[in-house]
Amino acid sequence: MRIFFWLYPLLMLLMTACSEGSESKNSPDNEKKLQDSLSKINQIVEPDTSSLAWKLEQQGLVDILTVDSSVRLDIKYSTDDNFLNEDVYGDYDACYLQKEVAEQLLRADSFLKAEHPDLRLLIHDCVRPRSVQYQMWEIVKGTDQQKYVAAPGGSGSMHNYGAAVDLSLIHKDTGVVDMGTPFDFFGKLAQPRYEDGFVKTGELTQAQVDNRRVLRWAMIQAGFHGILSEWWHFNAFPRDSVKKWYTIVE
Numbered sequence: 001m002r003i004f005f006w007l008y009p010l011l012m013l014l015m016t017a018c019s020e021g022s023e024s025k026n027s028p029d030n031e032k033k034l035q036d037s038l039s040k041i042n043q044i045v046e047p048d049t050s051s052l053a054w055k056l057e058q059q060g061l062v063d064i065l066t067v068d069s070s071v072r073l074d075i076k077y078s079t080d081d082n083f084l085n086e087d088v089y090g091d092y093d094a095c096y097l098q099k100e101v102a103e104q105l106l107r108a109d110s111f112l113k114a115e116h117p118d119l120r121l122l123i124h125d126c127v128r129p130r131s132v133q134y135q136m137w138e139i140v141k142g143t144d145q146q147k148y149v150a151a152p153g154g155s156g157s158m159h160n161y162g163a164a165v166d167l168s169l170i171h172k173d174t175g176v177v178d179m180g181t182p183f184d185f186f187g188k189l190a191q192p193r194y195e196d197g198f199v200k201t202g203e204l205t206q207a208q209v210d211n212r213r214v215l216r217w218a219m220i221q222a223g224f225h226g227i228l229s230e231w232w233h234f235n236a237f238p239r240d241s242v243k244k245w246y247t248i249v250e
């Protein structure tokens with residue numbers, strides 16, 4: 001949609017140039033206007049082949065907003081508001097997933113909206129190329145945070161395949177829903193396996209845990225699997241299937 005928004009004024013300019021051209025075909029001014037308009041359009045529609053988004057599209061991944069325009073994005077690694085305190089995505093500020101995973105996320109969003117019309121999925125991370133994983137490793141290596149980043153090598157994380165998503169919920173009036181901890185909070189309080197105990201000790205409220213359950217319910221209904229250590233992380237399919245079906249995004 002965004003590209004059409006930008007193209008519209010240029011198309012109008014082109015149409016004007018064309019219609020003026022038909023009145024006086026040989027006018028050099030009109031010919032110049034037409035050529036200018038065409039070159040501006042070419043500049044816009046030609047993809048930036050150095051961009052990460054373009055590379056992901058070449059590998060068959062899809063932009064979630066082309067599948068489900070109602071989800072919200074807050075891509076934390078494209079800001080310095082993350083546990084690394086560093087922007088490791090640069091210009092890339094999107095959520096790309098394998099097509100089947102994006103369609104599954106659309107189903108989760110439909111389940112959520114049917115039961116909770118004021119809530120939307122708030123996406124923090126989708127595919128994460130392995131090159132970014134290496135970059136993260138270099139930042140945390142030798143620090144206290146090293147244990148929170150998967151070491152390079154090995155068979156890769158589900159994010160590297162575009163088959164996992166990190167997300168929360170946002171309410172249309174009151175904003176980001178309280179899940180008891182922020183995204184990427186590395187501590188037991190963020191771990192679903194300890195939730196009931198933390199409600200008993202008062203470290204989490206029942207409402208916070210219920211909010212997590214709303215998210216989990218929508219995701220699981222759609223076919224995702226949660227994990228015991230992070231309330232925000234969901235895998236689309238079992239690891240064996242993912243490794244069979246997809247290749248790692250480098």
Ligand SMILES: [Zn+2]
Nearest residue numbers: 164165166233
């Ligand atoms: Zn994750």
